[in-house]
Amino acid sequence: MSERTLHFGADYYPEYWPRERWEVDARLMRDAGMDIVRVGEFAWRVFEPEEGAYDFELFDAAIEVLGRYGIRVMLCTPTAAIPVWVQQRYPDVNVLDVSGRRRSWGARKNWCYSNPTMRRLSRSITDAMAQHYAGHPNVVAWQTDNEFSYSGCVCDHCAAAFRRWLATRYESPEALNRAWGLRFWSMDIHDFDEMMPPLERAHSPAHLLDYRRFQSDQVMAFNREQVETIKAADCAAKVTHNFMTTYSGIDYRELARDLDFVANDMYPRDITRLEDCAYGHDVIRGYNGGPGFWMNELQCGYINRENQLRTPPPGMIRLWTHQAISQGADAIIYFRWRSCTGGCEQFHSGVVQHDGDPVSRSYREIVAIGEEVQRLRSEGVAGSSIENSVAILRSFDVARAMELYYGGRLFDYDAELQRYYRPILRQNVGVDVVHPEDDLSRYRVVFAPLLMLTTPDQIEGLRRYVAEGGVLVTSYRLGAYDLHAVVPTETLPGDSLVELFGVRIHEYDCLMTDAPADPTPLVAWDGETYGTCVWADMLEPTTAEVLARYTNEWYAPFAAVTRNRVGAGQAIYVGAGLDEAFYAHLVPWIVAEAGVSPFLETPEGVVAKVRLVEGQPLCFLLNMTTQEQVVPLPREMHDVLRGCATPPELILSPRDVAVLR
């Protein structure tokens, strides 16, 4: 990432294919406008066939061939999948899972981040690679490992490290007992040595949560060792890691701090739900602190994961590609160049299929996309900025805590955030995904639903934001947890939040459904009645005005949506999960009230996204529908992809994309 350019490429496994094929591949890549491949993340046994014996010949040769065709590489440390010699010499590197089973060889991510042998082996191979490739002109960037995740390990190394971790974070065992609320069920400890990993199903939420934090920190340490080793060999090296979008097993916000930039992998759960993809890109741009993230793996054809089996129809890869760029991606790398014939993922399609034939639809579509990418390059998309005045607040701590919340499978944090996200997106209002600790002052509206776990500092930040004129919107269960997933003893949502939102909550109901269904509370607002789902807080205004009320059964006396004016701003509390129609009504009203207007009015299903190139808007229009759409334009613009001026009414074919300047 030395220079700023829009990268375009694929993940490549030269070790899997005959050497005589490399040149063919490189030529086809070049013909598709590609300038980069990611390599090496599963090639440990190639790099180090036996412990301590390194061999870079294969990749040296491959990089040389690729280079001749203008293709440079992102190089990965290969630690995700251990070679069998690691397993056989050091079987204890494997995860010991909570059922008492020691995992084994044959999968990836089956080893323990706390294991000292694994750490040593990781440093060695990283160091050998970094030394060998330091300053190599064709190595553009590095990726550490692959898709770090929560290992679930409870081995003795983990248990000991967990005790040390606790001892550094809690003054004393008594402080830990207090913080976690361990007295119930006689769970209190008198010495840190008494603490164990959570081996039973029924542990305290605080115990489970801190164990997740600890394990996340082990991953951070593992990653940091690799990053530092790479940079020690080559201080100019740019290092990233490929995220899994909204995954909450490890702390991506923390991880992003140790990286030069963030990369993401995207295999849409449901290939037809482009709004979910949009949400994912905004989440990742948030982790990256702005545009410039990379798509290190972008689906480019049929894959066969459980429940993810439909083939992307024509035009979908193009839509995915432009959507990612429009929301801040500066590199598009498809997974993968060519389908492997064997292995677990043998049916994960490549740009070319198993037969390597460029006649494949993905290759043909990608050649055309490559030409468009070239036009975007010329427009200076790479490094351009995105400026929004609306934000969704997504707290990583809430995401993690919601996964552990017993009896709360209904609490799907991202689903709740997306209830607010979708109407914003449909309005063509740009939105950032921010964290409670971020500077909120540049936003006119911040949506912060389901902010169940908060800290005094975060609350103070929110208060200041509102006092200074911001509009803050929250939803049910606000403030119900402190940092340790322990419930405060102040009346909900806690004194300072009571003051901020002007409501108090003594009653709530879990609605046990994620879509409105009888019998649930009903909410009336602005002449309409809406069904509720998931959860209902019964709001008792102290200083807030009531925007909407519950209208039935015992819920009737209570407020459902309230607004509190604090200083120059407003704090809005939406007490329940509601049906889609409610948000379609409420969210645009709030956004408009805050003086934010859409960039462009488009027909339903056409989304406009803007990147600012040297201050000038470059507008991406994405037709997410399978019908032709007509977009009236306010003025004549330059159609970048078609290279001509726009007509007054732009016609977008099904799944078509336009980029206007």
Add this chain to the structure above:
Amino acid sequence: MSERTLHFGADYYPEYWPRERWEVDARLMRDAGMDIVRVGEFAWRVFEPEEGAYDFELFDAAIEVLGRYGIRVMLCTPTAAIPVWVQQRYPDVNVLDVSGRRRSWGARKNWCYSNPTMRRLSRSITDAMAQHYAGHPNVVAWQTDNEFSYSGCVCDHCAAAFRRWLATRYESPEALNRAWGLRFWSMDIHDFDEMMPPLERAHSPAHLLDYRRFQSDQVMAFNREQVETIKAADCAAKVTHNFMTTYSGIDYRELARDLDFVANDMYPRDITRLEDCAYGHDVIRGYNGGPGFWMNELQCGYINRENQLRTPPPGMIRLWTHQAISQGADAIIYFRWRSCTGGCEQFHSGVVQHDGDPVSRSYREIVAIGEEVQRLRSEGVAGSSIENSVAILRSFDVARAMELYYGGRLFDYDAELQRYYRPILRQNVGVDVVHPEDDLSRYRVVFAPLLMLTTPDQIEGLRRYVAEGGVLVTSYRLGAYDLHAVVPTETLPGDSLVELFGVRIHEYDCLMTDAPADPTPLVAWDGETYGTCVWADMLEPTTAEVLARYTNEWYAPFAAVTRNRVGAGQAIYVGAGLDEAFYAHLVPWIVAEAGVSPFLETPEGVVAKVRLVEGQPLCFLLNMTTQEQVVPLPREMHDVLRGCATPPELILSPRDVAVLR
């Protein structure tokens, strides 16, 4: 329980809260009319911070504070949850489960009842507590441990104890082989030492059943040691244990024998199904041998168990409370005084919420209930009797065997009993839940459905009951198992039952559905046709008259419901599970034929329950509906709760309760 009074209180965890709060709590309890709290069941580490070092200071102080406000305590042995020092010093106390996994610290009920160390530790802490609190004026009663359950342990201690248990119950290995039918699949043993716990899924039902019996006996022995230890220190101590209503993992009938009285915990599966609660109270009164049982844990707000998440609406706690008293409870103890902020059950609501604020709806409702309890106290409810002439026969052995019945998940014993229970309840006919060995002579009608497992003694008891004039009603699968879950070689339902019911069964069909659905046999009775479910026995009358017949397919020739007159009584056989409408028709007809009339006619959804105070009926009217109901009264009565005479037509608001004398 020295004196007879209607107790009212909550479960309290003084160890969880600051000392300075105790006095506030005690005052609020007193203000709500409370006179008792249950304490200590999870406080092992408080009582015994390290092995052998006892410390009663905290509870002494708490009991003193509570006492000053007139609150006395039920004291619990704290063995349900082991402190971490037990785990770390004696890791083998943990259950070894059937998957070969040794359970660990962090949950409750994770230890083995057969473990000699655990037994020793249990006796020691019980003895220390009993010695310390013997004769304490504020200790009203004791609870052993908490919610005993089947551990599923298969450790070596269990295996050895199981072999000894078998050797004392079976004359020889050959006798065991015969009794269990072990010859099939070469499972026969030649020596008791060859027998093992059932470690595979496919064991003989007899093996599984006796292992359950053995493990239940281990629990009995564990409990007995605690009871005897308490009584050795204080012969006047009253000891109970908190049951889980219809739980069949351990033999509650056996357990009740070792206790001074029975206590129950109730968290309704579905808060709207009050008929299920009614059934549970009658089951528990049966275990207790009559009224006078305690509710040691009664839900008083939102809890967050899987699928049990709805908040009880206003009036529901009051209904639950009066319903329990009307069916024989002499103590109402809510779980719990205050929601704990941490721990697994952090969202199990208390009378006051996490904030401790008495403004909570539960506290306000309970204050009002407390006043009503005071009026009931004055009426002398505690110690009053209940006399019914209809019984449901519920065999614990059947309940246990049904859980093991392979391929028989459809056989839900309590669901089948409730098919008969509901129409009795709706008629306002009082019903006892009895056991096959109980004296049945006082009942005019005994419903004994799904009596699949029986013994010759039980059958003789039933025969005598009918011969002497009783009406006995049974249903499908009668007599299909002997005591060892082995099928008799006599034609079903076995010779003596053939004689009693006057039917023989050669054919049956499992209907694989718990609600009528095509294609199932149809049954015609009294001009109507009914659908069947669960199971259909094809009845061939020998001496019985046919009441109803199957009408379709190959079922058509057979009788579905028969009646046999034996001596002065009748034996009725209902061959199938049928739809709700059938029982609504059949059961009142049987009850009326037997000369039993309802205490009072009430509108649908209003239930009348009677306790006899010195022979005089005290009638509880419970409006289980959410509509206002009008109950015409046959004569003027005294309205105990309102303290006035009744009008000719009593008006009950939604979920209202009246108590009439």
Add this chain to the structure above:
Amino acid sequence: MSERTLHFGADYYPEYWPRERWEVDARLMRDAGMDIVRVGEFAWRVFEPEEGAYDFELFDAAIEVLGRYGIRVMLCTPTAAIPVWVQQRYPDVNVLDVSGRRRSWGARKNWCYSNPTMRRLSRSITDAMAQHYAGHPNVVAWQTDNEFSYSGCVCDHCAAAFRRWLATRYESPEALNRAWGLRFWSMDIHDFDEMMPPLERAHSPAHLLDYRRFQSDQVMAFNREQVETIKAADCAAKVTHNFMTTYSGIDYRELARDLDFVANDMYPRDITRLEDCAYGHDVIRGYNGGPGFWMNELQCGYINRENQLRTPPPGMIRLWTHQAISQGADAIIYFRWRSCTGGCEQFHSGVVQHDGDPVSRSYREIVAIGEEVQRLRSEGVAGSSIENSVAILRSFDVARAMELYYGGRLFDYDAELQRYYRPILRQNVGVDVVHPEDDLSRYRVVFAPLLMLTTPDQIEGLRRYVAEGGVLVTSYRLGAYDLHAVVPTETLPGDSLVELFGVRIHEYDCLMTDAPADPTPLVAWDGETYGTCVWADMLEPTTAEVLARYTNEWYAPFAAVTRNRVGAGQAIYVGAGLDEAFYAHLVPWIVAEAGVSPFLETPEGVVAKVRLVEGQPLCFLLNMTTQEQVVPLPREMHDVLRGCATPPELILSPRDVAVLR
């Protein structure tokens, strides 16, 4: 099986019942026309009460009693269920499963086929039995063990044997790496000693598949030892094993080679689906290489397996019996003579129930069937042939591979084959189930759907078949796997198959549904439109003509069904799973085009099946419906069961059977 006769009998457990009952049973069997019982398969502890101490007295006595009533025996080796002395002396015979748990005593098939101790014990007991019963006039045949299955064992014995197995099949570790495609994820090995059983969920399909093959070979070796031991003692002994129809855990085709004839067990999943039973019989006749297989276990009443609980209605056992004979069974042995009172299968009904009373419906029905079997015996059914000109090609390798195909739970091989089978059956066209390696030249049409895994030899066989005039029909995913479940690098379906079918495939879609549902591709053929399911290949004809096209969305340009004329024959490719109506239209058209005509036209639900007795057709007419059916006959025939001439229109009662000559 020394002489050819139609055997009729039951599985019998004399060891379970008192000796005094044997004579009663033998008489009842004789009265039902029985001539055979299968005995001994679970009687290891009777035969060998302690290691090395053999005792044949019980079975000698039982065989003697049975013999007096004309009942002879099929004798089984008893290794399926180990006695407890094996468990206690040699606990390592138990399977070590993939979760790391060592299985235990108490079930059957809980031991490892690779275990040398188990092998030794198996040889010893087999040898002892074979020596003792060699030449016994009442021993008709032998069955090895019972229902061999995939053990899933991963113990050290298995691991070592697996490595040896690999070393004999692959020239070198490098050859293995190449064949399995192990380079992806660094899974390649440098030494066979590095290879392990697949212990993780995510292994390469090739690894999983070869482990299945290896374990199947272990079963083969185990069986072969027993067969050879029996034959060493008695060279005239006929040995079989009881298959589980379409089970794919072990290679039945291979197993059949080591047996004198094949036997099958049948408990229909859904007792109403007689077409599934028909399919099963044809599969088994295929394994047997023609008629003459035995039904060693045929359900004869209520059983209580999960989801298999309905009681067979009157007439069903008779239908099952004649259906089996009509499709090639030469022995009908019901499971079982009498329901055992204890054990896991205590509710698996016998011919007589637990009470042993011959009044049971099954006994009465079977007495009547016995008389009919006697008539069939006189007709010379045993040893008669079946000649068909249509075949379904069922590759065992595909069946096995489909079970491992990740993300492919939708790919139910037998379900796909049955899409073609049912319309053939309904047409009264006889069909054989054949294997790719069989001689196909005698068939006019071969249906070979979902032939995903193929080998060059198989493809050459298919090509020759078509070239010589055959009609070959295949469906989606043709050729997508080589022998190692590795995807070829030729364009699908691979060069030689492209030539054969005249189509090429670059695009496909997994439809994620096994019944047509929106949005799926639609297919138009012959004026009708059909929905698709499971999978859709987009066919691009090279030399083939298009029979049907996709008509919607992006699927529209592609062909859905094609026909290629090659030499004298045709190769038809059906690109998708389609709805039932499509096959009801297509299959008869193909069959008629190929010049095959139905044996007889019958009303829907009446199936005609033909066995050739000395060249003359003996026609079974099975009324599978619950209505009376009228079958017009082309000419007067002899009604074998009724013993009279047929009328012009034969009337079949519900579930009736007729056998015409």
